[in-house]
Amino acid sequence: MDKDTISNWFKNLQSDITSNLEKIDGSGIFSGDTWKRSEGGGGHSMVIENGDVFEKGGVNWSAVHGNTPQKILDALKLEAANFFATGVSIVIHPHSPHVPIIHMNVRYFEMSNGVWWFGGGIDLTPIYVNDDDAAHFHRKLKETCDRHNVDCYPQYKKWADDYFFIKHRNETRGIGGIFFDRLSSKHGTKKELFSFVQNVGNTFIPVYKEIVYKNKDLIFDDNQKKWQYLRRGRYVEFNLVLDKGTKFGLDTDGRTESILMSLPPQANWAYNYKPETGSPEWDTLQKLKKGMDWVNK
């Protein structure tokens, strides 16, 4: 299981996901940009804008290498070493406030000193939380986890709850999903863990397709669109203030346009906006909490 096998599999995952998203959209086409990183390696960014369903979305693949950033070495108390990192990152912002924003990341990291790990996850950010969709989403993620290790869903679900928590808003970014990082030989063989990460990657299209098809033709009004823009503002706050991948990318002179592909086409901020008690917007806020048991909803 060498790094090229993993990296190539991720590259194919990118192709597979973008062609499936094009089919789901029915009109939008991804366009690609290949880029090089001056310190070593590069990537291929694929972007869809103004599709029928997807307003803006990015599916980014990269495989980069070079000297391991000092911060990582310090955190692990390791001497200087080369690193190799590869992964796929996706954020999709649909037009309709009835279709959730989705994010997925799968990644592999290794160093010349023999240290390696996998990380990743999938999470959903509905503008309006629909209990059935949320339960469906979490059940599918649980199935994927259970095939790997029946204990891991609760752990990776909690990890997502904690990771996607916006402390300064006292709310979660969305309904969470699964998140995992630094899965290494303590957690399984490289083959087993790669197989799990592949299953996560392959879960993306079927789980999202069902939610998109179910909701994409529902009508919406200006007030629902306004709410969507405010929620996207929260998405921006999470990604720019809290997201470790974004911070790492910007700190290490990554390709800005690929890192910030995750930002929505439009986001709004209103001062101290509070939805009316009992409204659908208020109901959604009640559900943006850690520890929601969606699987057993």
Next chain:
Amino acid sequence: MDKDTISNWFKNLQSDITSNLEKIDGSGIFSGDTWKRSEGGGGHSMVIENGDVFEKGGVNWSAVHGNTPQKILDALKLEAANFFATGVSIVIHPHSPHVPIIHMNVRYFEMSNGVWWFGGGIDLTPIYVNDDDAAHFHRKLKETCDRHNVDCYPQYKKWADDYFFIKHRNETRGIGGIFFDRLSSKHGTKKELFSFVQNVGNTFIPVYKEIVYKNKDLIFDDNQKKWQYLRRGRYVEFNLVLDKGTKFGLDTDGRTESILMSLPPQANWAYNYKPETGSPEWDTLQKLKKGMDWVNK
């Protein structure tokens, strides 16, 4: 020159600036929110939304106290001490892409161990850089600085260039202005420095009024509005990724709605947008650089 004198002067500055901004706007009215900080002190936030000229703006005053955050103590190698901090922060987002976004901050900080300092600055973020306005703005700031110390404008101008630089975009947030921090007994008596900070505070309305009046009735089209939304996206990136005040506020559990009053009503992101060479948008990008000599333009 005790802390209450300074804090009261800032409170009056807030009233003075909001009533003048209302006159300039001609229709919008500020509404106020008084808030308390659980650890000590509080503030008063004044917000204008959907005025004739100003789409969204906030003028925030606060006077807070408590235990000095450990980070500050560590940085200064000081033992535990109480702190008191007071200041006024302003960000104004006009409707028209011909009227620049403006930001001002004036602040005073002291600790029970006798350490004290002033900080602050004014800077301008035009959507389209107008050379005459930029020169006027910088000349007025230079006049304010010169009354205090003829050497300080170049130094505080450079400080603003460095502070408001968006490294991941390789551009400055706007045309800069002046920025200064930790002005203490090394730089003058408390009376002298307070007088300088008062002059900075009193510069805000005259310098901005002239630029607003000159530009507010110019017509603009959809493309210019689109450019404004993209530039506001950069403003969001600066404030959420780089601004130390925002980071400090969010890290220390400040009042989120007052800290994030600085965010625009609407911001957009487009993938890898590059204005046509020679266009007004392109011309603006050429001027968002450090070291522009606006005073002698």
